[in-house]
Amino acid sequence: MFKATEFEFATLERTDSFDDYYRSDLTTLTRFLLHLGASVEDARDVAQEAMLAVLNKWRFVDEPQAYARAAAKTIFMRRIGKAKRDQEAAKRAWVPEQLRSPFVSFAAEVESVMQMLRTLPLEQREVMAWTLDGYTPSQIAKATNQKPATVRSHLRHARASLKSQLARNRNTAREEE
Amino acid sequence: MESNADITLDQLLQRASASLLTSLEAAVDVEQALAELHRQATERQADANEPGRASAR
Structure with a gap:
């Protein structure tokens, strides 16, 4: 099971198989975080953190997609906990308007579904x-x-x-x- | 058997989910993000090997 504080660097050498996995799952992992309620900025950052966790454990992870999602949820919850201590950050993390980031714009139907999920x-x-x-x-x-x-x-x-x-x-x- | 409401909901979720992914694929530079990930991993490894380095920054 993923532990947010775990960092084992024995497996950090670049591997082609990890790179292929990363390319195939980064955007879907980001979408997973948006469905979970993250802002676009948080989703990008947390997806990258979760991918680092996968890379750390690459040789031992049987199901990288599931491991990445479990790690992403843990990291996101830790971030929300931190944000709750900082009211401004909490607002930034939770209001749907944050989805209208300059980074990316979504169709009206997507906005509507995201609001329903939230x-x-x-x-x-x-x-x-x-x-x-x-x-x-x-x-x-x-x-x-x-x-x-x-x-x-x-x-x-x-x-x-x-x-x-x-x-x-x-x-x-x-x-x- | 699925009700009309179930079918409508599934269709809406599938459309929105696919559209969201398309928007992200257009916005995210995966190769750049991958290079950044490896840079971060190397940096953290260096910090772990040399604990004083992280606090000195």
Whole structure:
């Protein structure tokens, strides 16, 4: 299991296989963090930190994608904890407007989905982030050290909440027409 | 069987997720980020090998 303070430098020599993995997963890992609720800037930084953690353990990691996501979540939570002690930083980390960073702009539909995801409790948002990356509840349970039934329950509640938000949004749009 | 609401939600999530990835792929210079990662790794390794170096900076 990933420990945020662990740094083992025995495996730091450049390896082509790590580089190939990095190229294939950096943007999807960044997207995972955005789904989790990170700002664009935090998602970029945390993805890079998580990739460093993968590189440190490269020879020992069987499933780098799952390891990177578990590491990214731990690093992100540590950052949120720090940000909570600094109100300004906390605001920066959580407001959806932060998504409109000059770094990248998103389609209106993306903004709308991100806002919907941000209304979910963290544990439900996390399960959605894994699910949107193609993981099954059993795989999520294994990667996050939870019971499969717990993951399924979070997923069921998250989907119910998202469906009711969607229905509300549609009703509001109809009323405005 | 999936309800219409489930299908609508899945389609929305898939579209938004794919669109988000496309935006990120256009914005992120992966090769530059990879080079930066290796630079950071080398720097941290040097700091770990020589603890006084990090605090001296």
